[in-house]
Amino acid sequence: MMNTCKVFDADVVVCGGGCAGFTAGVAAARAGKRTILLELRESLGGLFTNGYITGAAGCVDGIGKEFYERMNRNGDAMMNPHSPVIEPERGKVMMEQMLLQAGCRILYGTHVVDCVVEDGKIKKVIAYCKSGKIEVTGRVFIDATGDADLAMAAGVPCEVSSAEYCGLNASATMGFRLSYVNETKYREAEQSWKEKNDQTKHRNLIVAKEFEALENGDLPEVLSPGNIVFTIPTGRDRSSTDVTMDATHTFDCRCDDVVDLSRQIVDQHNKVLIFVDFLKKYVPGFEECVLTNLAPMNGVRDSRRIVGEYIFRDLDLASAQKFEDGIAQFCEPFDTHVPTPGFHTAIRHIHYKEPVATAICRPAQDCDNKMMHPFVAPDPDSYELRTDPREYCEIPYRSLVAKGVDNLLAVGRCYSAEFHAIGATRIIGTSMSMGQAAGTAASMAVDSGVALRDVDGKALKAQLIADGANLDKPPEGYWQEIREKKDGVPTVLANDIAVIL
Ligand SMILES: Cc1cc2nc3c(=O)[nH]c(=O)nc-3n(C[C@H](O)[C@H](O)[C@H](O)COP(=O)(O)OP(=O)(O)OC[C@H]3O[C@@H](n4cnc5c(N)ncnc54)[C@H](O)[C@@H]3O)c2cc1C
Numbered sequence: 001m002m003n004t005c006k007v008f009d010a011d012v013v014v015c016g017g018g019c020a021g022f023t024a025g026v027a028a029a030r031a032g033k034r035t036i037l038l039e040l041r042e043s044l045g046g047l048f049t050n051g052y053i054t055g056a057a058g059c060v061d062g063i064g065k066e067f068y069e070r071m072n073r074n075g076d077a078m079m080n081p082h083s084p085v086i087e088p089e090r091g092k093v094m095m096e097q098m099l100l101q102a103g104c105r106i107l108y109g110t111h112v113v114d115c116v117v118e119d120g121k122i123k124k125v126i127a128y129c130k131s132g133k134i135e136v137t138g139r140v141f142i143d144a145t146g147d148a149d150l151a152m153a154a155g156v157p158c159e160v161s162s163a164e165y166c167g168l169n170a171s172a173t174m175g176f177r178l179s180y181v182n183e184t185k186y187r188e189a190e191q192s193w194k195e196k197n198d199q200t201k202h203r204n205l206i207v208a209k210e211f212e213a214l215e216n217g218d219l220p221e222v223l224s225p226g227n228i229v230f231t232i233p234t235g236r237d238r239s240s241t242d243v244t245m246d247a248t249h250t251f252d253c254r255c256d257d258v259v260d261l262s263r264q265i266v267d268q269h270n271k272v273l274i275f276v277d278f279l280k281k282y283v284p285g286f287e288e289c290v291l292t293n294l295a296p297m298n299g300v301r302d303s304r305r306i307v308g309e310y311i312f313r314d315l316d317l318a319s320a321q322k323f324e325d326g327i328a329q330f331c332e333p334f335d336t337h338v339p340t341p342g343f344h345t346a347i348r349h350i351h352y353k354e355p356v357a358t359a360i361c362r363p364a365q366d367c368d369n370k371m372m373h374p375f376v377a378p379d380p381d382s383y384e385l386r387t388d389p390r391e392y393c394e395i396p397y398r399s400l401v402a403k404g405v406d407n408l409l410a411v412g413r414c415y416s417a418e419f420h421a422i423g424a425t426r427i428i429g430t431s432m433s434m435g436q437a438a439g440t441a442a443s444m445a446v447d448s449g450v451a452l453r454d455v456d457g458k459a460l461k462a463q464l465i466a467d468g469a470n471l472d473k474p475p476e477g478y479w480q481e482i483r484e485k486k487d488g489v490p491t492v493l494a495n496d497i498a499v500i501l
Contacts, residue, residue, distance in 0.1 A: 005132040010036040010105070012442045013125060013138035015112045018046020019056075019428050020412030020435035021144030022095045023063040027439025027467075028142075029102035033446055035439075036136060037104055038127055040111040041297070044095040045088065046146060046412075048428050050297035052175025052244040054091075055083035055230045058429025059329045059392075059479070062436045062469040063098075070094055078233045081478040085230045088177075088244070110134070112145065115153045121406045122154055140407045140442040140452065144435060147256065148304040148414035156402040156410075157307040160256060161339065162419035166375050168339035170302050170423060171249040174268035175295035178245070178276070178286070183231050183238045186285025203345070203495050206247075209282040218282070223248040223275050225344035226495065242292070246299055248275050251341040255303035265298050301337055301413075302426060308416025309453050310398035314350045317393050317421050318385040320358040325457020326394025326471060327464060328425075328433035331479050333387050333497050336423035342371030348496040349386045350420050351378040359385040360490045360498040386498040387424075388490060390483045392475050395425060397457040400438055406451035409438040437464060 012028040014021050017039035029035040047053045060068055068084055071077035076090040099106055110129040115122050124137040143150040148158050161167045193205040202208040203226040213219040224247035232242040248271035254260040272294060279286040317330065336347040355361035366372055367380045387393075399416040402408040410416070411434040413426035440463055441455050448455075465472050474483065488500035 002133040004135050006134045008036055008107075008134065008136045010034045010136065010138045011446045012140050012142065012439065013038070013136050014142045014144055015125060015150045016046070016144035016146060017044040017095070017106070018144060018146055018412055018431070019048040019064070020431040021046070021142070022099065023432045023435030024142045024144055024411055024439040024442070025099050025104040026063050026102045027436045028442050029099070029104035031440060031443035033443045035104040036138075037099060037106050038110040038112055038125070038136065039106065039108055042108045043092040044099070045092050047297060047299065049088040049092045050295060051299050052088060052177055052293070052295040053246060053299070053428065054088050054232060054244045055080070055085045055228065056428035056432070057083050058332055058427040059433070059470065059475045060084065060429045061329070061433050062464065062467065064429060064432030064436070067094060067098065070098070075235060076233055078231060081481075083228070083230070085232065087233050112150055113153070115141075115150060117154050117405065120404065122408055125150060139446050140409070142438050142442060143306070143402070143408060143410040143414060144412055146300070146303070146413050148306050148410055151306045151402050151408060151410050151414070152304060154402070154405050154408055156405055156408065158304040159307060160304055161302075164373075164376060165339045165419065169253040169255040169300070170337040170339055171251050172253050172255065172264045172268065172301065173246045173249055173299040174265070174272060175244055175246040175299055176272050176276070176291060177232070177242060177293040178289040179242050179292045180240050180288045180290050181243045182285040182288070183241050183243065184285070185239070186229065186283065189284035199493070199495070206283055210278065213278050213282050219274065219278055222344055223271055225249070225346075248272055249337065251339060253339065255300045261298065261300075268298065269294060302422050303414070305414050305422055306402050306410040306416050308399045308403055308410070309401040310396050310416065312395055312399045312415070312417040312421050312425070314418045314420040315352060315356070317424055318350055318352070318359040318387060319356045320388070320391035320393045322394050323396035325397040325461060327397045327400075327437035327461060328395040328430050329392050329471065329475050330395060330425050330430050331389070331392035331475050332424060332427065334420055334424050336420050338372065340371070340374040343369070345495060346423070347372065347420070348498070349384040351382040352385050353379070353382055355383050356385055358388060358391050360388050360492065361385055362492065386492065389498060389500055392479065395430065395434065397437060397441060397455070397460055398453070400434060400441070401453050406453070407445070409441065409452055411435045411438045433469070436469070440464060440467070
């Protein structure tokens, strides 16, 4: 047994430095709390940077917005109205600088593995690093590991997947980075394909080409259901630039099992290489591309989630619920990547017994589709509910508060939510807002000495608004434009997303 060789102490201990842990650390430190962040890798950002998910969907607000503004000033962000993109290596450094400037201490290469709980409170976390075994004592702890590692160690009840999918996680997808892509040529080809095709058969040019390659025997199967090509701001000409993509899927995942996680990584390595060969041969603009990086972090969409004081429901999302303690806004579609093979896209709706006024509703279809619903068909008399693009919901603070432990919050993709709700709200914009809220709540709890469940959610919301968060009005920018399409008719597209036409 290794002896403890170093002991640290802080008011707020943040475990995990992904996008949610980053904003949590900045918020707590800026509020004047002695804050320490423990990160098992040697850089920050998690999936946002090390997973090459370089475009933040959702409402980018508060500290997240400030991060983007700083990146943009340096020429390291592409400020698209939806999903603004960052240069991931520079993003890691910007997060580091913002944390250090705020006064947050960072310990890299530090794996949180256990904790000591006394009288319903975490006293210290135990981590392993190059120094050996270390202990970090604190007043408030924030689990930003993405996998609820700390919460599990503390004995907080956790959930995985849903009954509907028999405990399987959403399919996993490893990101990758390509250089020498002629983006101009690719976008022109995509545009011309869209003008000639109505997207009812295939979602985009790359998918259509995948089917062609399959027929020619150049692909073993269709590997990607639809691709987002994120152009990385490198300062280079768009005729020879870098892009990141997350494309290929591994199914039947158990993301809390090391053997299965290793299988996923091997599978993704193989699939990405096949996919890149396909891109070079079939897709205009990719002929000269070179695979420069496989993401150092596997693309796990979901794994364990805490059970919190409130479990954010799938229905809350569809019905655009607002909460007195709403600390993050969400305004995107459902995005449940089906856990089992066959159904090659994400599910964009939930089933409910009756129509809901704020959702786009229609009587259930495709209930017997075994690929979409592999284990149990939904009630055929139910309704399909999709989010209305003109609406938004809020995530309540109580969903970050771990049940049964007084001083633990969970943020990002391991907060307390149902399966379809996590499949949607795990996105980077929302994760960053949750992180900021957790750091701020942690500071309030340290000041008042109350348990986190007793932090006044309304006062927290007011503090976040005072700190510049857009929580007192509907989301701005891209979503405001959609809302202003007043005469538009909500329509469900072939790819299952509700849009305003
Ligand atoms: C394939 C794929 C595509 C996606 N596409 C998009 C998209 O287009 N737009 C969008 O907005 N979102 C997208 N997402 C979702 C989004 O990227 C993630 O949900 C979000 O980044 C999660 O952030 P997080 O901080 O909660 O967790 P993570 O990014 O997982 O960060 C967790 C951090 O904690 C560290 N850590 C883990 N365990 C420990 C431990 N025990 N001790 C210490 N440190 C630990 C990790 O190293 C990591 O740095 C996608 C996700 C995937 C997988």
